[in-house]
Amino acid sequence: MSINKILDHDVDVIKDQLDGLIKKVEKQYNDTYQALTKKDYKLAQKVVDNDKKINEQQNEFISTVLWKIAKQNMVAGDLRFAIGSVLIAREIRKIASYAKAVSYFVLDYEPDIKYTEIIEQNFDIVLQMLDLINNLIDRSDVDLSKKVEGFEEEVNQAFVQTRSKIIDRMRHSESDQEALLLYTSLRQLKKLERAADHMVGIQEILNFIRTGKFQEISPRDDEGDDVLDETQD
Numbered sequence: 001m002s003i004n005k006i007l008d009h010d011v012d013v014i015k016d017q018l019d020g021l022i023k024k025v026e027k028q029y030n031d032t033y034q035a036l037t038k039k040d041y042k043l044a045q046k047v048v049d050n051d052k053k054i055n056e057q058q059n060e061f062i063s064t065v066l067w068k069i070a071k072q073n074m075v076a077g078d079l080r081f082a083i084g085s086v087l088i089a090r091e092i093r094k095i096a097s098y099a100k101a102v103s104y105f106v107l108d109y110e111p112d113i114k115y116t117e118i119i120e121q122n123f124d125i126v127l128q129m130l131d132l133i134n135n136l137i138d139r140s141d142v143d144l145s146k147k148v149e150g151f152e153e154e155v156n157q158a159f160v161q162t163r164s165k166i167i168d169r170m171r172h173s174e175s176d177q178e179a180l181l182l183y184t185s186l187r188q189l190k191k192l193e194r195a196a197d198h199m200v201g202i203q204e205i206l207n208f209i210r211t212g213k214f215q216e217i218s219p220r221d222d223e224g225d226d227v228l229d230e231t232q233d
Helices: 003-038 041-072 076-109 113-137 145-171 176-211
Strands: none
Touching (some): 003 113, 076 113, 076 176, 145 176
């Protein structure tokens, strides 16, 4: 087998493993949504438990990629793809952590629909973004930055529009427990917004793989993250 064929095989292995990692995170989000909407606490616990497996899979993937880089002395586009894949895996891991955090919310509070409806609306957008990112892994020559940025903007707008409504409801809440549930629900919505930010980061990495240049698609807005974006371990 020629060196080129061996290298092509290694690149295909990286793509397949990265695809598998993203698909598992997609399932985590689908399961979290089902747990949230159907009050399925066993499924929520399964998401929390599976998060450890995703962490292990990410570590194994990074080890595989680094070994293939060293073994094949990759250069140019193949090297960019290999390094970019490691960076993408790190972003995917962060995205997965938000699904775990929302599942913890389901387990800890067992919230009624009036506290979960603010979260449900963004799940579909995040899942669409994950699906788009997964398709782009095998098509890194395609620039869909505007589409990814459009999805992120939808998530951001939903958060901004809902935040003021929730704060108003908190002011008029009938008990401290209700105010706490409203605040905690808002934190989960913020986590989905951050998941969308990380997917924009993945698109930036894909653009780097495609062009060899790194260019920020849109500035990250971390305002309020110290208060609202606390991921539970």
